[in-house]
Amino acid sequence: xxxxxxxxxxxxxxxxxxxxENEAGALSRVAGLFSARGYNIESLTVAPTExxxxxxxxxxxxxxxxxxxxxxxxxxxLVDVVKLVDLTEGPHIEREMLMIKVRTSSNDSREEVTRxxxxxxxxxxxxxxxxxxxxxxxxxxxxxxFINAFEKTPILETVRSGISGxxxxxxxxxx
Amino acid sequence: MKLTGxxxxxxxxxxxxxxxxxGYPGGAVLHIYDAIDRQDRIKHxxxxxxxxxxxxxxxxxxxxxxxxxxxxTSGPGATNAVTxxxxxxxxxxxxxxxxxxxxxxxxxxxxxxxxxxxxxxxxCVKHNFLVKDVKDLALTLKKAFYVATTGRPGPVVVDIPxxxxxxxxxxxxxxxxxxxxxxxxVKGHTGQxxxxxxxxxxxxxxxxxxxxxxxxxxxxxxxxQLAKKLNAPVxxxxxxxxxxxxxxxxxxxxxxxxxxxxxxxxxxxCDLMIAIGARFDDRVTGNIEKFAPHAKxxxxxxxxxxxxxxxxxxxxxxxxxxxxxxxLLREIKASExxxxxxxxxxxxxxxxxxxxxxxxxxxxxxxxxxxxxxxETLYNITKGDAYVTSDVGQxxxxxxxxYRFDKPRRWINSGGLGTMGFGLPAAMGVQLAFPKAxxxxxTGEGSIQMNIQELSSCMQHNLPIKIVCLxxxxxxxxxxxxxxxxxxxxxxxxxxxxPDFVKLAEAYGHVGIQVTKPEDVEAxxxxxxxxxxxxxxxxxxxxxxxxxxxxxxxxxxxxxxxLI
Numbered sequence: 001x002x003x004x005x006x007x008x009x010x011x012x013x014x015x016x017x018x019x020x021e022n023e024a025g026a027l028s029r030v031a032g033l034f035s036a037r038g039y040n041i042e043s044l045t046v047a048p049t050e051x052x053x054x055x056x057x058x059x060x061x062x063x064x065x066x067x068x069x070x071x072x073x074x075x076x077x078l079v080d081v082v083k084l085v086d087l088t089e090g091p092h093i094e095r096e097m098l099m100i101k102v103r104t105s106s107n108d109s110r111e112e113v114t115r116x117x118x119x120x121x122x123x124x125x126x127x128x129x130x131x132x133x134x135x136x137x138x139x140x141x142x143x144x145x146f147i148n149a150f151e152k153t154p155i156l157e158t159v160r161s162g163i164s165g166x167x168x169x170x171x172x173x174x175x
Numbered sequence: 176m177k178l179t180g181x182x183x184x185x186x187x188x189x190x191x192x193x194x195x196x197x198g199y200p201g202g203a204v205l206h207i208y209d210a211i212d213r214q215d216r217i218k219h220x221x222x223x224x225x226x227x228x229x230x231x232x233x234x235x236x237x238x239x240x241x242x243x244x245x246x247x248t249s250g251p252g253a254t255n256a257v258t259x260x261x262x263x264x265x266x267x268x269x270x271x272x273x274x275x276x277x278x279x280x281x282x283x284x285x286x287x288x289x290x291x292x293x294x295x296x297x298x299c300v301k302h303n304f305l306v307k308d309v310k311d312l313a314l315t316l317k318k319a320f321y322v323a324t325t326g327r328p329g330p331v332v333v334d335i336p337x338x339x340x341x342x343x344x345x346x347x348x349x350x351x352x353x354x355x356x357x358x359x360x361v362k363g364h365t366g367q368x369x370x371x372x373x374x375x376x377x378x379x380x381x382x383x384x385x386x387x388x389x390x391x392x393x394x395x396x397x398x399x400q401l402a403k404k405l406n407a408p409v410x411x412x413x414x415x416x417x418x419x420x421x422x423x424x425x426x427x428x429x430x431x432x433x434x435x436x437x438x439x440x441x442x443x444x445c446d447l448m449i450a451i452g453a454r455f456d457d458r459v460t461g462n463i464e465k466f467a468p469h470a471k472x473x474x475x476x477x478x479x480x481x482x483x484x485x486x487x488x489x490x491x492x493x494x495x496x497x498x499x500x501x502x503l504l505r506e507i508k509a510s511e512x513x514x515x516x517x518x519x520x521x522x523x524x525x526x527x528x529x530x531x532x533x534x535x536x537x538x539x540x541x542x543x544x545x546x547x548x549x550x551e552t553l554y555n556i557t558k559g560d561a562y563v564t565s566d567v568g569q570x571x572x573x574x575x576x577x578y579r580f581d582k583p584r585r586w587i588n589s590g591g592l593g594t595m596g597f598g599l600p601a602a603m604g605v606q607l608a609f610p611k612a613x614x615x616x617x618t619g620e621g622s623i624q625m626n627i628q629e630l631s632s633c634m635q636h637n638l639p640i641k642i643v644c645l646x647x648x649x650x651x652x653x654x655x656x657x658x659x660x661x662x663x664x665x666x667x668x669x670x671x672x673x674p675d676f677v678k679l680a681e682a683y684g685h686v687g688i689q690v691t692k693p694e695d696v697e698a699x700x701x702x703x704x705x706x707x708x709x710x711x712x713x714x715x716x717x718x719x720x721x722x723x724x725x726x727x728x729x730x731x732x733x734x735x736x737x738l739i
Binding site for chain 1: 293294297298301302305322354355356357478479480483484487
């Protein structure tokens with residue numbers, strides 16, 4: 001998947017939440033649509049919902065209003081798509097989870113990492129003699145800031161979940 | 176009573192009302208072919224190549240409005256069918272393609288004749304299914320037909336592993352189906368209908384631009400009423416020809432790259448464009464910045480994604496074309512709409528001036544057969560009432576220009592994908608659907624060779640198609656572009672080592688006639704069409720240097736046509 005940072009002329013960033021039939025191939029239909037029509041994907045996540053017959057997918061994309069309109073129309077046209085909403089059209093919450101493994105071979109570095117984890121309200125979830133693994137949840141910006149904060153501590157590995165989103169208030173994406 | 180998956184399939188197809196199954200056997204579909212042999216409700220039409228099976232089913236679908244049905248084996252059977260599936264997809268043709276698959280336990284093992292048919296066809300189908308359990312088979316097939324034939328129609332692939340066709344389960348024909356994720360809109364939005372009629376009432380130079388959607392939705396009668404009511408000129412896309420009678424005085428011909436002068440000029444000067452079941456394809460619009468620059472645009476289409484895709488429109492109306500036109504007619508009546516007679520007079524005067532240019536006139540040359548003349552003769556001999564299928568290239572454009580279609584579903588061509596090799600197998604599907612009708616396949620010596628093996632299928636199934644081959648020894652459209660835009664460097668557009676088509680037709684058991692002189696064209700065609708129960712291959716040697724005019728060069732506006 002093409003990774004790109006957004007700029008103003010490339011249009012607004014949108015978070016599109018999709019409820020789809022939990023069928024084999026549903027994910028590839030969405031991914032195939034984006035690549036065939038040349039749409040951008042920043043991140044894409046998918047998992048079953050409380051109703052096991054449905055999956056919920058969150059696609060983060062960007063483009064002009066016309067492109068975003070086409071993206072939502074083309075997604076709606078997929079036979080497996082039950083319903084979708086562009087979360088960025090209203091107040092919403094977005095979250096991403098990061099797991100990061102850093103080298104902590106000295107007491108100093110262990111202390112510094114612990115301080116950073118406290119400041120960012122992360123959690124240390126695994127420890128060895130030479131490394132800490134930290135879990136952090138937040139917006140993409142917050143995760144970026146956290147990663148950038150490790151100036152002296154060598155980063156061994158990072159993994160990010162991609163964005164999940166939900167609208168604020170009682171409004172909901174449901175069938 | 177328990178039935179095997181193979182028997183369920185044939186039973187289901189018969190219960191669904193399927194007459195013909197176009198196909199080719201192979202390992203993965205042997206159980207199905209055995210089941211076909213056990214029944215007599217559906218007829219299997221054996222072709223010589225799977226691509227032809229899909230085009231034949233496509234021709235059947237375009238001429239009847241019913242879904243075409245195809246059966247092919249796994250692996251190469253499925254990949255050979257892909258071109259035909261993509262052809263149907265681009266033109267929104269209802270089709271159900273059943274592909275055999277290796278047994279479920281071998282899927283993913285690179286088994287013999289295994290391909291990921293669902294993966295390969297995904298970008299060129301409306302939807303596709305892999306059936307992993309015989310219990311799901313009947314319902315999946317029902318879904319396939321439902322999806323293929325409703326909303327914006329299109330091809331649907333059902334991939335069935337061999338073991339599923341051997342397993343047994345109780346069979347009940349599912350009469351009805353609902354899908355929570357698939358609910359095409361039919362009725363147009365009332366507010367939008369009102370807005371559209373307001374624009375119509377205010378228009379001084381209205382214009383109807385209609386496409387394949389009118390034909391797919393059988394909306395030709397409603398369209399004729401609307402055109403009459405508005406007293407507006409009507410232009411058709413290549414896919415839309417026959418959706419409005421070509422002999423009607425409101426008709427200004429096809430628009431676009433090879434459209435008429437009057438149609439393209441009217442588009443460029445109208446102040447209201449009503450686009451119906453058309454999708455603003457690049458071959459239609461030319462330079463999009465210069466397309467209908469003075470017009471407000473109303474766009475009626477069943478597919479929301481077609482609207483404002485290429486051209487931003489003022490009043491979009493999503494819905495079935497026939498339903499929306501009916502609502503428009505009701506609203507026009509209710510709103511005491513009166514056409515602006517003075518403005519209409521001026522608009523029609525202007526159009527008549529453009530018509531006087533006679534853009535379809537061509538130069539005649541004593542001893543060379545002009546392809547336009549051959550097609551005019553075809554029109555006269557068949558009294559304008561034949562089913563005409565075509566291949567792709569110059570002959571296709573000339574047929575669209577010179578065979579004046581008065582009825583829908585008579586002009587069968589690959590508009591969107593532009594698939595050479597479409598014409599002959601498509602004609603097979605049409606002739607099977609209408610055994611008594613006159614079916615002509617207009618083709619060229621290049622296109623016909625892309626599915627020429629089907630001459631054998633035509634013999635087997637007694638299909639008296641008339642092949643009108645405009646043989647100019649060139650891939651004419653390629654040659655024309657090379658003449659205009661590549662300084663006459665005719666790179667590989669010459670058809671060397673052509674077969675003797677007369678002998679070839681005879682070798683397959685058909686009749687072949689070669690025509691070399693203009694004065695023989697009429698007599699040869701008369702003779703050919705008199706042979707009601709024989710396929711006749713008319714090999715007509717035409718002027719190799721003739722070009723299709725008018726022509727809008729790539730990147731130009733519609734009013735910047737090259738005239739002859």
